[in-house]
Amino acid sequence: MQSWSRVYCSLAKRGHFSRVSHGLQGISAVPLRTYADQPIDADVTVIGSGPGGYVAAIKAAQLGFKTVCVEKNETLGGTCLNVGCIPSKALLNNSHYYHMAHGKDFASRGIEMSEVRLNLEKMMEQKSTAVKALTGGIAHLFKQNKVVHVNGYGKITGKNQVTATKADGSTQVIDTKNILIATGSEVTPFPGITIDEDTIVSSTGALSLKKVPEKMVVIGAGVIGVELGSVWQRLGADVTAVEFLGHVGGVGIDMEISKNFQRILQKQGFKFKLNTKVTGATKKSDGKIDVSIEAASGGKAEVITCDVLLVCIGRRPFTKNLGLEELGIELDPRGRIPVNTRFQSKIPNIYAIGDVVAGPMLAHKAEDEGIICVEGMAGGAVHIDYNCVPSVIYTHPEVAWVGKSEEQLKEEGIEYKVGKFPFAANSRAKTNADTDGMVKILGQKSTDRVLGAHILGPVSIVKPEKSIKISRKHCCLLIVNHLVLLGGYSFPAKLLNMASLCIISRRTPAALSQSCPLYHLVSILEPRFSL
Known part of the structure; x- marks a missing residue:
């Protein structure tokens, strides 16, 4: 399946967003619906314009459906584009540059700078410029694909009706054959x-x-905690993360990777208090905050004083005031909308995708669900292998994984073998003086099928959607160029008794890239390590 991020980049390269790069003033408006007494007729109405919603709306229009997208915020793109994935990546990237220049890294490479200053206002301005360009790009795509954008809070007022309420109280009714809920999540x-x-x-x-x-x-x-904490730690803050669990990186991360990841972050100056819970926070008269903590199992209380307290305990589905109760659609114990394999709720023409349904709260998962759900409405096949949904942490080094961790395989009683390779033994990593990290591949002992792939490394690592559906006979087609970090992937494969004398080159035939899923494992390497 072609990723919408790639479609977006392709459009940008062909000049579709040339006006956006010079500011939003040059872009003509999306067909924004004015509010009137007359209802709109639609085949598909999408509530929410985040990664799942806007992609689904565009795909529906391309399939010939008369499509409306209802968005409560003034800008399109949802949490991801406005206050999530996109702005955080801008700050992660720029804070990394500052950290390299301000610390000893540049000097050790022979780059001497007499004075390095942080202009935080300028850094925030660059972040905002990127956000505006990308949200404006969605508006352009809506116009290009004839998706009608209705600005307002969408509520399902009947099994074939959505009512959008604007901030001034005016309303717009949409009569629709199908409704797709893509309202995302909110901070817990x-x-x-x-x-x-x-x-x-x-x-x-x-x-x-x-x-x-x-x-x-x-x-x-x-x-989220380690990404945003890393940003401010690089920019000069003394950062301490308090975590109830005994490891960093969240749910699903392999424990060996997590321990190495924590060690590297601590070396950078990031502090952690694991197996620890926060019991309260008090703002003092001088503006500082006293944070009360104690061991997760109970014990002596401790107080940490800080200037800023960042709460990152996860996200929850946003289903507030959607009209679900009136329709008889009950939520599961975690506040999610129950759906079948075609993303249908108990009312067959009302669908839901993304963060409001079961599964990881990831933008790329929502994108794929949006596309496949709409294709299903048109009579197409509906299937997603959730074992192949990747997770990434965009710190430095970055962490990415897909499939099972060692702990999960042990719990499930699956016999496996492990292939590991440290970047400290990789020629390109040594050349770049950036050797922290490793590659770890888990394979089924009896069949050699790859069950999990885990990478901790100094590049924008992976997009491994289909990377674990592979055996050694596929791996022998995979060749890695000399002096690229990608070389680290072949060695753990060899340790799994798979072939390692293989390369993906710039001239790799399309047939090979499709038949060799490990190609996808490295499809988003940084330009200097690109295929």
């Missing part, structure tokens, strides 16, 4: 701690701090 609140997005912030507030805090405490050392 911490009991007893009120977020003000000033000094006690969620991930949203952490993306727009006006100055670098002297001390920051992060509640949660999962994906």
Whole structure:
């Protein structure tokens, strides 16, 4: 399946977004619906314009459906584009550059700089420019594909009707054959701690701090916690993450990878208190915050004082005021909408995808679900192998994995073997003086089928959607160019008794890239390590 991110990049390369790069003023408006007494007739109405929603809306229009997308915010793109994936990656990238220049890294490479200063305002401006360009790009795609955008809070007011309510109270009714709920998720609140997005912030507030805090405490050392904590630690803050679990990186990460990841982050100056719970937070008269903590199993209390408290304990499905109760659609114990394999709720023409249904809350998972769900409406096949949905942590080094961890395989009683290779033994990594990390591949002992792939490394590592459906006979077609970090992938494969004298080159035939799923494992390497 072609990723919509690639479609987007392709459009950009062909000049479709040339006006966006010079600012939004040059882009003509999406067919934004004005509010009137007359209802709109639609084949498909999508509620929400995040990665799942906007992709589904465009795909529906391309399949010939008359499509409407209802979005409560002024800008398209949902959490991901506005206050999530996109702005966080901008800050992660730029903070890494600053950290390299400000620390000893550049000097050790013979790059001497007399003075390095942080212009946080300029850094935030660059982040905002990227966000505006990308949200404007979605508006352009809506116009190009004739998707009608209705700005307002969407509520299902009948099994074939959606009512959008704008901020001024005016409404627009959409009569529709099918409804697709793609409303995403919201920050999970911490009991007893009120977020003000000033000094006690969620991930949203952490993306727009006006100055670098002297001390920051992060509640949660999962994906979001370590990413945003890493940003501010690189920019000069003293950052401590408090995590209830005994490891960093969140659910699903392989424990060996997690331990190495934690060691590297600690070497950079990131502090962790694991197996520890936060019991409360008090804002003092001087503006600082006292955070009370104790061992997860109970014990002596401790207080950490900070300037900014970042709450990152996860996200929950956003289904507020959608009209589900009135329709008789009950949520599961975790607040998600139950759906069948075709993403249908108990009402067959009302569908749901993304963060509001079961599965990992990931943008690329929502994208694929959106496309496949709409194709199913048109009579196509509907199938996603959730074992092949990748997870990535965009710190430095980055972490990525797909499939099972060692712990999961042990729990399931599956016999397996392990292939590992450290980047410290890789020629390109040594040349770049960036040797932290490793590649770890888990294979079924009896069949050699790859059950899990885990990478901790110094590049934008992977997009391994289909990377684990592979055996050694496929792996022998995989050849890795000399002096690229990709070389590390062949050695753990060899340790799994798979062939290792293989390369994916720039001239790799299309047939090979399709038949060799490990090709996808490395399809988003940084330009200097690109295929």
